[in-house]
Amino acid sequence: MPGRGRCPDCGSTELVEDSHYSQSQLVCSDCGCVVTEGVLTTTFSDEGNLREVTYSRSTGENEQVSRSQQRGLRRVRDLCRVLQLPPTFEDTAVAYYQQAYRHAGIRAARLQKKEVLVGCCVLITCRQHNWPLTMGAICTLLYADLDVFSSTYMQIVKLLGLDVPSLSLAELVKTYCSSFKLFQASPSVPAKYVEDKEKMLSRTLQLVELASETWLVTGRHPLPVITAATFLAWQSLQPAYRLSCSLARFCKLANVDLPYPASSRLQELLAVLLRMAEHLAWLRVLRLDKRSVVKHIGDLLQHRHSLVRSAFRDGAAEVETLEKEPPGQGQGQGEGEVGNNSLGLLQGKRPASPALLLPPCMLKPPKRTCPAPPVSTVTGDEDISDSEIEQYLRTPQEVRDFQRAQAARQAAPSVANPP
Amino acid sequence: MASAPRPERAPRLLAPCLTRYPPPPSPTTVGFLSMEEEETYLELYLNQCAAQDGLAPPRSPLFSPVVPYDMYMLNASNPETAFNLNPEVKETSGGFSPVDLSFLPDELTQEDKDQPVIGSKHETKENSESQSQQSRLPSSSEQDIGLGLNSPSLSNPHSQRHPSDTDLVQASPEKPDSNSLPLASITPMSPVTSVSECCGIVPQLQNIVSTVNLACKLDLKKIALHAKNAEYNPKVRFLISLLLTKLECNGAISQSRLAARKYARVVQKLGFPARFLDFKIQNMVGSCDVKFPIRLEGLVLTHQQFSSYEPELFPGLIYRMVKPRIVLLIFVSGKVVLTGAKERSEICEAFENIYPILKSFKKA
Numbered sequence: 001m002p003g004r005g006r007c008p009d010c011g012s013t014e015l016v017e018d019s020h021y022s023q024s025q026l027v028c029s030d031c032g033c034v035v036t037e038g039v040l041t042t043t044f045s046d047e048g049n050l051r052e053v054t055y056s057r058s059t060g061e062n063e064q065v066s067r068s069q070q071r072g073l074r075r076v077r078d079l080c081r082v083l084q085l086p087p088t089f090e091d092t093a094v095a096y097y098q099q100a101y102r103h104a105g106i107r108a109a110r111l112q113k114k115e116v117l118v119g120c121c122v123l124i125t126c127r128q129h130n131w132p133l134t135m136g137a138i139c140t141l142l143y144a145d146l147d148v149f150s151s152t153y154m155q156i157v158k159l160l161g162l163d164v165p166s167l168s169l170a171e172l173v174k175t176y177c178s179s180f181k182l183f184q185a186s187p188s189v190p191a192k193y194v195e196d197k198e199k200m201l202s203r204t205l206q207l208v209e210l211a212s213e214t215w216l217v218t219g220r221h222p223l224p225v226i227t228a229a230t231f232l233a234w235q236s237l238q239p240a241y242r243l244s245c246s247l248a249r250f251c252k253l254a255n256v257d258l259p260y261p262a263s264s265r266l267q268e269l270l271a272v273l274l275r276m277a278e279h280l281a282w283l284r285v286l287r288l289d290k291r292s293v294v295k296h297i298g299d300l301l302q303h304r305h306s307l308v309r310s311a312f313r314d315g316a317a318e319v320e321t322l323e324k325e326p327p328g329q330g331q332g333q334g335e336g337e338v339g340n341n342s343l344g345l346l347q348g349k350r351p352a353s354p355a356l357l358l359p360p361c362m363l364k365p366p367k368r369t370c371p372a373p374p375v376s377t378v379t380g381d382e383d384i385s386d387s388e389i390e391q392y393l394r395t396p397q398e399v400r401d402f403q404r405a406q407a408a409r410q411a412a413p414s415v416a417n418p419p
Numbered sequence: 420m421a422s423a424p425r426p427e428r429a430p431r432l433l434a435p436c437l438t439r440y441p442p443p444p445s446p447t448t449v450g451f452l453s454m455e456e457e458e459t460y461l462e463l464y465l466n467q468c469a470a471q472d473g474l475a476p477p478r479s480p481l482f483s484p485v486v487p488y489d490m491y492m493l494n495a496s497n498p499e500t501a502f503n504l505n506p507e508v509k510e511t512s513g514g515f516s517p518v519d520l521s522f523l524p525d526e527l528t529q530e531d532k533d534q535p536v537i538g539s540k541h542e543t544k545e546n547s548e549s550q551s552q553q554s555r556l557p558s559s560s561e562q563d564i565g566l567g568l569n570s571p572s573l574s575n576p577h578s579q580r581h582p583s584d585t586d587l588v589q590a591s592p593e594k595p596d597s598n599s600l601p602l603a604s605i606t607p608m609s610p611v612t613s614v615s616e617c618c619g620i621v622p623q624l625q626n627i628v629s630t631v632n633l634a635c636k637l638d639l640k641k642i643a644l645h646a647k648n649a650e651y652n653p654k655v656r657f658l659i660s661l662l663l664t665k666l667e668c669n670g671a672i673s674q675s676r677l678a679a680r681k682y683a684r685v686v687q688k689l690g691f692p693a694r695f696l697d698f699k700i701q702n703m704v705g706s707c708d709v710k711f712p713i714r715l716e717g718l719v720l721t722h723q724q725f726s727s728y729e730p731e732l733f734p735g736l737i738y739r740m741v742k743p744r745i746v747l748l749i750f751v752s753g754k755v756v757l758t759g760a761k762e763r764s765e766i767c768e769a770f771e772n773i774y775p776i777l778k779s780f781k782k783a
Contacts, residue, residue, distance in 0.1 A: 135731045136731070150733075153729075153732075154727070157727070163723055166720075166728065167731070215712060219730060219735065219750065220730055359751045362753070378673045378674050378677055380673030380680075381673075384680060384684050390688075391647075392646055393646055393689070394645055402644065
């Protein structure tokens with residue numbers, strides 16, 4: 001850290017404050033040499049590196065700050081260092097923490113919340129600098145619950161009135177893909193599975209863009225989509241050897257956790273690619289399925305813009321026209337029309353009529369129809385008959401039964417109920 | 420994912436400058452109530468109501484908006500200390516029926532005939548309230564134009580030009596003609612009907628949370644014993660009772676009131692001197708479907724001050740509308756949930772405000 005002095009052994013400036021039991025020490029992170037140790041005895045060289053100054057020379061800055069706030073600020077700095085963030089982030093995050101601490105509600109919050117607040121400040125700082133840090137990552141580092149994190153995060157954003165940009169998908173792809181251990185051969189990674197990083201990155205990026213355009217990203221957690229895209233990109237770069245590898249195995253040998261939704265994202269992405277393949281002349285004749293389409297992902301991505309336009313009609317407009325016409329008739333007409341209009345320039349077999357470009361949740365049929373509720377003519381002032389009220393009361397016999405049952409339950413020791 | 424470069428966002432260090440309130444009124448609102456005046460007028464009115472009711476402010480944590488209809492809580496402690504025993508009942512039926520007059524409270528019809536003075540004072544209050552509501556309407560339509568509903572001009576959410584937030588909101592009053600919004604055509608004197616003019620989609624009410632003061636001490640154990648469908652949890656000291664009236668859309672508010680009256684009758688039958696005071700709707704939840712998919716990422720870019728979209732936490736976008744003060748949950752499938760309303764008209768108004776915005780994000 002600049003301004004903190006150098007390590008006497010190796011001369012590096014990377015000095016970190018670490019504590020050995022209850023004694024705070026200044027340690028060089030390169031060679032491990034202990035630069036200063038506590039304040040009980042100091043030598044001349046120690047004084048040069050001393051962080052804690054004598055009272056007469058202190059500015060008294062820390063006196064005004066409460067212990068828990070100091071602890072929190074230290075945690076913020078530690079978290080920034082663990083994540084290896086640029087130095088400017090640390091100051092911003094610390095400033096946010098201090099700003100949050102000015103509010104009484106935060107000062108009085110539990111320690112768990114203050115701990116999570118540390119993560120929130122770091123996350124906001126990263127978001128504002130387009131640094132792709134996911135909430136899941138922070139929760140893992142802080143051993144925090146995502147629910148606690150989410151409530152604190154929403155509260156602090158509202159409290160401080162902050163403008164937090166969305167997670168940058170492109171940056172997240174780059175960092176996440178780089179974390180896959182596939183770029184060098186190792187005992188767990190066979191030679192045929194090793195891939196060039198740049199090629200994989202660019203292809204994954206294109207697949208993620210395609211997913212985003214076809215409604216697979218909106219409203220969903222971003223990470224599983226990227227996992228699925230990375231897997232497809234990797235497979236498609238050498239399909240002959242890699243088609244046999246499953247998604248789970250892929251994540252295992254790349255040393256990355258497999259998020260649960262990734263397999264369904266994978267299926268959705270494959271379905272999109274299959275639809276696009278039906279509109280490429282030389283692929284249409286091949287009658288591809290979910291496995292064989294992987295071999296042609298390169299081609300599909302190359303022409304993805306025009307393919308998406310031709311393979312998918314505007315789902316929104318389609319839904320509107322279907323609404324206005326009577327359902328049964330409208331479906332047949334819509335399909336027939338589009339089939340006739342599509343792509344006269346493609347000769348040979350007519351491609352399938354374009355599919356609706358809609359988010360998957362709108363493509364699935366509704367589980368149960370919601371009938372329009374009948375218009376009720378209740379005024380709220382109607383008479384309430386006695387008999388109606390009687391039905392809500394227990395008869396004396398029922399009361400006696402109930403009391404007996406309750407007494408019996410309390411008498412018998414409750415074995416079955418967990419504490 | 421947009422291939423357009425993201426704007427570099429300067430980190431806002433110590434600048435809590437972004438509030439969620441609209442900018443100062445544009446010159447076009449001269450002649451109507453200005454926004455600040457409206458706000459203070461509204462605040463005054465609410466304060467008066469709160470003072471009269473003696474109730475906690477409407478945002479009290481007791482009444483969370485997501486309580487299902489058939490479980491509502493009564494304050495079991497002695498209500499005489501908590502609530503004001505003023506025998507007035509206000510039902511906020513809003514613009515629900517075409518004839519928006521105050522009605523006589525239950526107390527007057529049943530027992531106390533000697534309180535007509537207070538009753539009439541109430542009527543005038545209701546009338547002035549409805550008048551102030553109506554006088555607010557034209558300014559609301561003006562103000563809405565100023566609230567950044569310049570979406571028709573921002574048809575492509577992924578455009579290269581990313582105007583800053585202040586530009587967004589201030590640019591709109593200068594081009595009111597580009598807004599072919601039907602909002603401006605709301606006539607001030609007609610009550611807010613339940614059919615919105617722009618789309619024919621009507622938000623359906625799903626849930627209503629209301630409270631009523633029974634003004635007597637209740638023995639919860641006795642009620643739990645004698646009433647069916649009642650549960651008493653001694654630790655929490657709340658009695659949960661399930662009344663079997665189902666909630667349906669247009670009758671929702673009166674259904675709620677009917678259910679409350681049934682509850683009071685049940686308690687009366689058990690021998691307690693229950694009365695029916697201060698029936699008040701605390702929260703209403705409505706939902707509807709615009710039937711087209713919505714680009715939430717684009718919406719959060721253009722309406723940053725009002726929206727909060729965190730796909731890692733929740734699949735929907737949370738839109739906090741300032742006027743009316745409603746929170747909307749917008750999902751990618753086009754379904755919209757509106758909550759936080761005290762009156763049905765607020766829900767309709769909020770939906771009418773959001774529909775043009777959503778339409779502009781229809782095209783992929």
